[in-house]
Structure formats: structure tokens, C-alpha cells
Amino acid sequence: xxxxxKQIHAGVEPDPVSGAVLTPIHQSTTFVQxxxxxxxxxxxxxxxxxxxxxxxxxxKLTALEGGHDTVCFSxxxxxxxxxLLSFLKAGDHAIVSDVVYGGTYRITSKIYSRFGxxxxxxxxxxxGKVEAALRNDTALILTETPANPTLKLTDIEAVSRLSRxxxxxxxxxxxxxxxxxxxxxxxxxxxxxxxxxxxxxGHNATVGGAVVCRTQELNERVRYHQNATGTIMSxxxxxxxxxxxxxxxxxxxxxxxNAMKVAQFLETHSKVExxxxxxxxxxxxxxxARKQASGxxxxxxxEVKGGVAAGKKLMxxxxxxxxxxxxxxxxxxxxxxxxxxxxDVEEAERKRVGxxxxxVRLSVGLEDVEDLVEDLKNGLDAL
Numbered sequence: 001x002x003x004x005x006k007q008i009h010a011g012v013e014p015d016p017v018s019g020a021v022l023t024p025i026h027q028s029t030t031f032v033q034x035x036x037x038x039x040x041x042x043x044x045x046x047x048x049x050x051x052x053x054x055x056x057x058x059x060k061l062t063a064l065e066g067g068h069d070t071v072c073f074s075x076x077x078x079x080x081x082x083x084l085l086s087f088l089k090a091g092d093h094a095i096v097s098d099v100v101y102g103g104t105y106r107i108t109s110k111i112y113s114r115f116g117x118x119x120x121x122x123x124x125x126x127x128g129k130v131e132a133a134l135r136n137d138t139a140l141i142l143t144e145t146p147a148n149p150t151l152k153l154t155d156i157e158a159v160s161r162l163s164r165x166x167x168x169x170x171x172x173x174x175x176x177x178x179x180x181x182x183x184x185x186x187x188x189x190x191x192x193x194x195x196x197x198x199x200x201x202g203h204n205a206t207v208g209g210a211v212v213c214r215t216q217e218l219n220e221r222v223r224y225h226q227n228a229t230g231t232i233m234s235x236x237x238x239x240x241x242x243x244x245x246x247x248x249x250x251x252x253x254x255x256x257x258n259a260m261k262v263a264q265f266l267e268t269h270s271k272v273e274x275x276x277x278x279x280x281x282x283x284x285x286x287x288x289a290r291k292q293a294s295g296x297x298x299x300x301x302x303e304v305k306g307g308v309a310a311g312k313k314l315m316x317x318x319x320x321x322x323x324x325x326x327x328x329x330x331x332x333x334x335x336x337x338x339x340x341x342x343x344d345v346e347e348a349e350r351k352r353v354g355x356x357x358x359x360v361r362l363s364v365g366l367e368d369v370e371d372l373v374e375d376l377k378n379g380l381d382a383l
Contacts, residue, residue, distance in 0.1 A: 001063075003064070003179075003180060003249060004249045004250075006060075006063050006064055007060070007064060007180075007245050007246055007247075007248050007249060008246050010059065010060050010063035010064065011056050011057065011058070011059030011060030011061075011062070011063055012056050012059075012060065012242065022239075022242075022243075023052075023053055023056045023239065023242060024052075024053065025053055025235050025236055025239045026047075026051055026052045026053045026235050027235050027236065028047060028051075028235075029046065029047055030045065030046050030047070031044040031045055031046070033045065043055075047232070047235070048227065048230050048232055049227045049232070050232075051232065051235050051238070052235075053235040053238045053239050053242075054072050054232060054233050054234075054235060054238040056238070056242060057070075057072055057210075057233070057238040057241055057242050057245075058070040058071065058072050058210070060242065060245055061179075061194070061200075061210050061212055061245075062212060064179040064180075064245070064248075065174075065179045065183055065184075065185055065192050065212040066179075066183055066185050066186060067185055067192065067212040067213055067214055068213055068214055068215050068216055068218075068219055069212075069213055069216065069219040070210055070211065070212045070213070070219075071210065071211050071213070071219065071222045071223045071226050072196070072208065072209070072210045072232065072233040072238060073208065073209035073210065073211070073226060073231050073232065073233055074207070074208065074209070074231045074232065074233055074234065074237075075195070075197070075207045075208060075209050075231075076101075076103075076175065076193070076194065076195025076196070076197055076198075076207070076208070076209035077103045077104075077107065077195075077209065078209050078229075078231040079193050079194065079195070079209030079210055079211050080103070080104055080107065080142075080173075080193060080209070081107060081229070081231070082211060082222050082225045082226055082229070082231065083140070083142065083171050083191060083193060083211060083222065084107070084108070084112055084117075084140070084142075085225045085229070086218075086221040086222050086224075086225050087139055087140045087169055087221070088112065088117050088139055088140055089117075089139075090115055090116035090117065091116055091117075091137065092117050092118070092137055092138075092139040092140070093117075093118045093119070093120065093135050093137045093138045093139065094108070094117065094118070094119050094120070094138065094139060094140040094141070094142060095119075095120050095122050095124070095130060095133050095134070095138060095140070095141045095142070096108055096119050096120070096121050096122070096141075096142045096143075097121070097122070097123075097124045097142065097143045097144045097145070097147055097152075097154060098121040098122055098123050098124070098352070098353045099144070099147035099148070099149075099150045099152050099353045099354070099355070100142075100144045100147060100148065100173070101144065101148045101173070101175075101195075101341065101342075102148075102337070102341045102342035102343065102344050102345050103341075103344075104142070104144070104173070105121075105342070105344065105345050105349075106344045106345075109121075110344070120133045121349075121353075123152075124141075124143045124145075124154040124159060125152050125153060125154055125155070125285065127155055127158035127159055127162060130159050130162055131162050134162065134166060134168075138166070138168055139168065139169075140168065140169055140171065141159060141162075141163050141168055141169070141170045141171070142171045142172075142173070143156070143159060143170070143171070143172050143173070144172070144173040144175075144176075145172065145173070145174075145176075145177075145182075146176045146177065146278060146289075146297060146299065148175075148176065148299075148337075148341065149299075149301055149335075149337045149341065149342070149355060149359060149361045150276065150301065150353065150354050150355060150359075151176075151276050151277065151278055151283070151299060151301065152285070152354075153278065153285040153288050153289060153292075154172075155288055155292070156172055156182075156184050156187040156188065156189055156292055157187040157188055157292065160184075160187060160188025160189050160190075161188060163188075163190070164188060169190040169191060169218065170188070170189045170190050170191070171189070171190065171191040171192070171193055171211075172184035172189045172191070172192055172193065173192075173193045173194075173195075174192045174193065174194060175193070175194050175195045175198050175199070175328075176198075176297050176299055176327075177293055177295070177297050178194075178199045178200065178248060178252055179192075180248055180249045180252050180294075180295070181252065181256075181293045181294050181295035181296075181297060182292065182293040182294070185212065185214055187292060189214070190213070190214045190215075190218060191211055191212065191213055191214065191218060191222070192211070192212040193209070193210070193211055194209060194210045194211075194212070195207075195208075195209055196208035196209055196210050196233075196237075196241050197209075197326065197328075198326070198327055198328030198329075199248065199251070199252060199328035200241055200244055200245055200248065200328075201240065201241050201244045201328075201329075202244045202247070202248065202251050202328060202329060202330060203240075203244060203329055203330055204326060204329040204330075204331060205240050205244075206237040206240050206241060207237070208233045208237045208238070208241055209233075210233075251330065251366060252295065252297075252298065253295070254366050255297075255298035255364050255365060255366060256279070256295050256296055256297055256298050256364075257369075258298065258364045258365070258366070258367070258369040258372065259277060259279070259296070259297065259298040259299070259300050259362075259364040260277070260279045260280075260296065261369045261373065262300055262362065262364055262369065262372055262373060262376070263275055263277035263279065263280055263300045263302075264280070265373045265376065265377070266300070266302050266376070267280065267282070269376075269377070269380050270305075271304055271305050271306075271310075271380045271381075271383050272302055272303070272304055272305070272380065273302075273303040273304060273305045273358075274302060274303045275300070275301075275302045276300070276301050276302065277296065277299075277300045277301075278296045278297065279296030279297075298328070298363065298364040298365075299327060299361070299362070299363060299364070300361075300362040300364060301359055301360060301361045301362065302359075302360055302362075303356065303358045303359055303360065304358065304360065304380065304383060305383075306383060307357070307358050308357045308358045310358070310383050311336070311357075311358040311359075311360050312336065313383060314360065314379045314380060314383060315334050315336055315360060317378075317379045317382060318334055318375055318376070318379050319375055319378075320332065320367065320371055320372060320375040321333065321334040321362070321372070321375060321376070322334065323335070323336075325340050325341055326363070327361075327363035328363060329363070329365060330365050330366045331365045331366075331367075332362070332363065332364055332365035332367055332372055333362070333363040333365070334360060334361070334362055334363075335360075335361045335362075335363070336359075336360065336361070337355055337359055337361055338350065338355065338356075338357050338359065341361075342355055
């Protein structure tokens with residue numbers, strides 16, 4: 001099946017009891033066992049360990065990413081945590097992209113570091129720097145591409161070659177591009193992480209996460225920690241996300257088309273200092289974006305002339321763009337990362353990796369792009 005067919009049909013089938021087209025919401029804590037000797041013969045015993053509705057979503061995401069299996073979680077950060085728990089122990093070293101979601105930076109630098117795990121935050125856009133950072137005790141490479149919020153790209157294939165040569169698992173956060181535009185496993189990665197909260201849901205309705213694994217062995221390690229820490233996705237969230245997945249390609253194509261037009265407009269406005277979008281030829285990694293992905297996504301960032309004060313004034317003045325955290329929804333959102341998503345990243349670290357105080361992040365939605373541009377123009381003209 002091709003992608004759009006898979007996003008509708010993969011992993012699900014009509015309910016065998018009623019014939020219902022949609023997978024039922026199995027909102028049950030526990031499942032009756034036929035006998036002691038037949039324990040788990042139907043596959044389920046307790047919803048912390050596995051649930052039929054959640055399992056349907058896991059099967060669908062496995063098909064979309066081209067993996068062996070998937071483990072779904074209560075949040076995107078629970079998914080990241082499970083990857084860290086599965087492959088790191090006290091005394092280990094891990095390489096992490098120098099630009100990542102603020103929550104990923106927080107859990108690695110402020111929590112895992114307390115238990116004797118050492119992290120190197122490396123410019124993974126340069127595979128040479130990744131190679132130089134490798135150590136004998138390196139046990140995991142975690143990259144995010146495009147990175148939140150600077151949209152820096154990592155050459156997944158190049159980093160995966162390095163990890164494979166050392167026998168080190170390479171996990172890629174693919175939240176921004178989704179499996180519709182980018183499939184890291186096909187480029188050599190071992191695990192793919194998603195915040196399903198974003199494009200897979202697409203409607204600001206749920207929070208969830210997923211880890212898609214290349215092999216059964218990787219899947220067993222991640223699933224063990226999901227069960228042990230009690231971070232499985234709820235059946236209701238899985239059911240809602242299943243519905244969101246059905247329109248993923250249609251939404252992402254429209255959002256990306258809108259994002260390109262928004263970015264092109266911003267490049268022409270006299271009040272804009274800088275614009276960054278992988279689809280623009282001005283993006284320093286535009287060639288890599290074209291090489292490893294089939295689309296550019298719907299995230300844009302820019303800075304306005306006048307610095308932080310002007311940027312805040314603009315964000316506070318917009319009418320159609322909603323000032324809020326999250327991304328990937330049908331509604332267009334504007335975010336100030338320094339105040340919101342990356343507030344826990346130290347100022348010196350933010351400046352080192354290019355997260356400036358005046359950076360304005362846009363998550364472009366499905367509205368008529370003329371309305372989105374008009375709202376931005378009105379706000380910029382008023383500065």
C-alpha cells in the first residue's frame with residue numbers, strides 16, 4: 001500500500017463482534033483470562049501493559065514508519081524518557097543534538113545527569129563533530145531533525161553510519177516532518193520518536209508519544225520500560241490519534257504549502273531581519289532537506305527588526321495566529337520559545353545554539369494562507 005492508503009487502513013480492521021468500521025475504545029482496566037494455563041492467550045491482561053485500542057495505533061505507526069514494531073506512550077516526553085531508560089545507565093555517555101526540544105534538554109541535563117549519565121550536546125549537523133564526540137562509553141545518539149526551534153538539520157544517513165559502525169543505537173525525533181515526509185529508519189536509524197500530540201493528532205486534542213523500533217530486540221527493551229514505569233497511552237487518546245492519522249498527508253501537504261508562502265512573504269517584509277524555513281533556498285541546509293525528506297514541513301521562524309521588544313509586540317498583536325505552545329495542529333500557532341518551550345534552557349546555552357531572545361516560531365495551519373499573511377502583515381506594519 002502507498003502512504004495515504006496505509007494511513008487509513010494499516011493496523012485496523014472492522015470490529016469482529018459488531019462490524020464497526022472504527023476500532024472500538026477498549027476503556028477497560030483489566031481483561032478476563034480463560035484459565036490460569038491460558039493466561040495472556042488473547043494478548044491482554046491489564047491496560048498498563050497493553051490495550052487493544054493502543055495496539056491498533058502502534059500497528060498503524062509501525063506501517064507508516066516502516067519499522068518492526070511501535071510502543072505508544074502517555075506523552076512525547078514519556079517516549080523520550082523510555083529511550084533514555086532503555087539504553088543508558090550510570091557511567092554511560094550519550095550524544096544529543098545541540099538544538100532539541102526544551103523538555104529533552106531538561107530531562108537529559110537536569111535529571112539523568114544527576115544519576116551519573118554524561119551528555120554531550122553536539123552540532124549533529126556536522127557528522128564530523130559527532131564522530132569526534134564518540135567515546136568508548138557512548139551508549140546512545142539522540143538527534144532531532146529538523147530541530148526545535150531553529151530548524152537545523154541532521155544528516156540522518158551520515159550519523160547512522162557512525163552509530164552502526166560502533167554498535168550504538170541512533171534514535172531520531174521525527175516529530176516535525178512525520179513519516180509522511182521523512183522516514184529515518186530507511187536512512188539507517190534504529191529508533192524513531194514522535195510526540196503524537198503534534199501532527200499525528202493534528203487537532204490540539206491529545207498528548208501522546210511513540211517510539212518506532214527497527215528490531216524486535218529494541219522493541220522489547222523499550223516496551224519493558226513502558227510497562228515498568230506505567231507510561232502507556234490511554235485508549236481514548238489512541239482512538240483520537242487513530243482518526244487524526246487518517247488525514248495526515250492531506251493536512252501536512254496543505255500546511256507545508258502555506259508555510260512556504262508565509263516564509264516567502266516574510267522574506268520580503270522590510271521589518272523582518274531573518275527568516276528560516278528549510279524550503280527556502282536561503283536555508284543553509286536546503287540541499288540536505290531536499291535529499292533526505294520529501295517535503296519541508298510547516299514550521300517557520302523569523303526575527304523582526306527591533307529585537308525582543310518588537311518581537312513580543314508583534315506576537316501580542318496578532319489576531320489569527322494563536323499565541324500558544326504546541327505545534328502541528330490545524331490552527332496556526334505562534335510561540336516565543338525563550339519564554340515558552342525552551343524556558344528551562346540556560347541563557348548561555350540558548351545563545352550558543354542560536355535560540356535568540358527575539359526568535360518567533362510559527363506552526364502554520366490549514367487556514368487560507370492569504371488570511372495568515374494579512375494578519376502577519378498588519379502586525380509587522382504596526383511595529
